[in-house]
Amino acid sequence: MVIKNTAVSSRAGAAPTIVDVAEQAGVSIKTVSRVLNHEPGVQEKxxxxxxxxxxxxxxxxxxxARSLAGARSFLIGLLYYDPSAAFVAGVQKGAALRCREAGYxxxxxxxxxxxxxxxxxxERMVxxxxxxxxxxxxxxxxxxxVIKALSDAQTPCVLMSPRVVSPDERSVRIDDVHAAEEVTNLLISLGHQRIAFVQGPADQAASGLRYEGFERAMLAHGLSVEAELVQAGDFTFPSGVAAAHQLLSRRVKPTAVFAANDDMALGVLAAAQRLGLSVPTDLSIAGFDDSPAANLxxxxxxxxxxxxxxMARTAVEMLILPNRVDNETSDSAPQQRVLPYQLQVRNSTCAPRGHAAPAIKSKKA
Structure with missing residues (x-):
């Protein structure tokens, strides 16, 4: 196949059209459209x-023109209500980049x-x-x-980190329970037994799932989960500070604190340092999410x-390429995707005073 001169469009001075692209590539207009829409069935060459x-x-x-031709708007919506700026920023970045790549x-x-x-x-938004x-x-x-309103409007949606998901719904998540178990097992392996947990808000599924993983690991090692060592938070830095003051004001203090997200863990860290505690020697602290601040x-x-x-990129792909996520095909569009996570072991955790423990390496799910 010989490609024509692609330096200019067929109409001097005019903006190139899909007809120009088709003619100079030696293919049909439909083939150009399929390539631009990232549709299957086009040879790689x-x-x-x-x-x-x-x-x-x-x-x-x-x-x-694309909208009228394909009955699509080429718009993807992202709805959020979350106090964690790091979470929203990460999701928005991933979704925006994938949309841009696909022409959305x-x-x-x-x-x-x-x-x-x-x-x-x-309903009004849709x-x-x-x-x-x-x-x-x-x-x-x-x-x-929200889910019913979208269903009534026949607008597909992807649920990110839902509490439960039905077989006919699309979702993307990680295994929060297993990840929280790994964090707790790490602290226990270092020699900690009196471990506190800072929960997130009750309406966030991740809060309950991460507590479930924490509790499961504690019980598996024969350790009790003391009610006074479980503090409520709301996934924000101030709630982590408040929880830390409650935990560290007790006569018998915890030797480690596991917070259900990084914002609260950073609040615990700030409170501990203000109280003159050395982290991690006096108090080990672990979080969840790996927000940018966690390494700063x-x-x-x-x-x-x-x-x-x-996760956000995958969610976009589920909407624009419902049968081709990760080059997989299925007879039905709805899918449930579970992505891998990684445990990042850094300097905020170590063995408690008087207890030597082997070094722990990062693990992947």
Whole structure:
């Protein structure tokens, strides 16, 4: 196949069109459309040839034309209500980059999870934007009113880290229970027995799942979970500070604290240092999420690396390529994806005073 001169469009001075791309690549307009929409069924050599012509011509498809032709808006919505800025930022970055690669646009909206008219807000949003799909982050992913509103509007959605998922729903998550078990097992292996846990808000599925993993590991080692060592938090830095003051004001203090996310763990770290405690010698601290700040503080935080960007990318792919995530195919579009996490062992954890323990290496799920 001979490719024509791709330096200029067929109409001097005019913006290149999909017809120009098709003619100069020697393919049909439909093939160009399939390449631009990342659809299957195009030979790799043909795909590369079309993309080269697109790049040479600097062709940019008009969103409105694509929308009318394919009955799609090429918009993906991301709905969030989460006090953790690091989580939202990571998810937004991953989703935006994957949308850009696929020629889509990402629309990010915040909804209050307890709003009485949240279903009506979703209905108005869908009616105005007509998105090709929605990504729901915690706790919206467990909000029945939101999910029903999207279902009624026939708008596909992907639930990110839901509490439970039915077989006909798409979801992406990590194994929070197992990850929390690993963190707790690490602390126990270092010699800690009096381990405190700082929970997240009750409406966040991850909070309960991570506590379940903590409790499971403690009981498996014959250690009791003392009620006074379990403190409530809300996934924010101030709640971690408050929980730490409660835990560290006791006559018999914990030797380690596991917080259900990094923001709270960093609050515990700040409170401990203000009280004159040495971390990790006097108090080991572990978190969850591996937020950017976890590796910027001193000592850097032992935590679980939750692949937020990868989770968001996967969620986008489930919406735009429902049968081709990770090059897999299935007879039905709904899928449940569980991505790997990594335990990051850093300087905020060590053996308690008077107890020697072997060095622990990072583990992958």
């Amino acid at each position: 043909t795909r590369e040839r079309v993309l080269k012509v697109v790049a040479d011509l600097k062709y940019r498809p008009k969103l409105s 646009h990402l629309v990010v909206e915040s909804l209050h999870n307890d709003a009485l008219d949240i279903d009506q807000q979703v 009616s105005a934007l007509r998105p090709d799909g929605m990504i729901l982050t915690p706790p919206l992913c467990d909000n029945a009113k 503080v001193w000592p850097p935080l032992t935590t679980v690396c939750q692949p937020m960007e990868a």
